[in-house]
Amino acid sequence: MISGEFNRRGELFFEIGLIASDGDVITVKALLDTGFTGWLAVDNxxxxxxxxxxxxxxxxxxxxxRGVARFNLYDGSVLLDGQEFTVEVLGGDELENILLGVRWLQTKRLLVDFAAGVLTLG
Structure with a gap:
């Protein structure tokens, strides 16, 4: 299970690892976007x-x-909750945040308690 954090706007962020083709793991904060039905979206x-x-x-x-946008498709590797996943990644131009989509909720349980400041995915 991984812990997340809320920002000032109440958005849900989790720290994940993006695994480069050479095996390096780049740690990033990703926004859980419940309006995004895929696994992961990153800037091209x-x-x-x-x-x-x-x-x-x-x-x-x-x-x-912002309307309809065209995305490239990548095969990406993600480190989440100590596990490595290879997932379909949408690549777009000028994405402000790395996005986690709701597909993760098919395999991970999301717990959100704003009042207690608790946010976990696992």
Whole structure:
């Protein structure tokens, strides 16, 4: 189980590891976005710097808060709660945060208690 934190706006952040193609683990804070139905979304520059493989034959159009956007698809490795996962990653331009999507809630239990300041995923 990993602990998260709330920011001033009440957003839910968790520390995860992004595993580069050379095996290096880059620790980042990722925003849990309940409106995002995928696993993970990162900026294209981040995915490329990690050396993640892109599926050059497939791109995906997704509805975002700013309208419809086109995303690249990458195979990415993530370290979450001590486990390594290889997941489909959406790569977009100008993403402000790394996003964890609700697909994680199929395998991990989310506990949110704003009043007590408790946020866990595991």
């Amino acid at each position: 520059q981040d995915a490329e710097s990690l050396g993640w493989d892109i599926d050059s034959n497939e791109r995906r159009d997704m509805q975002t808060a």
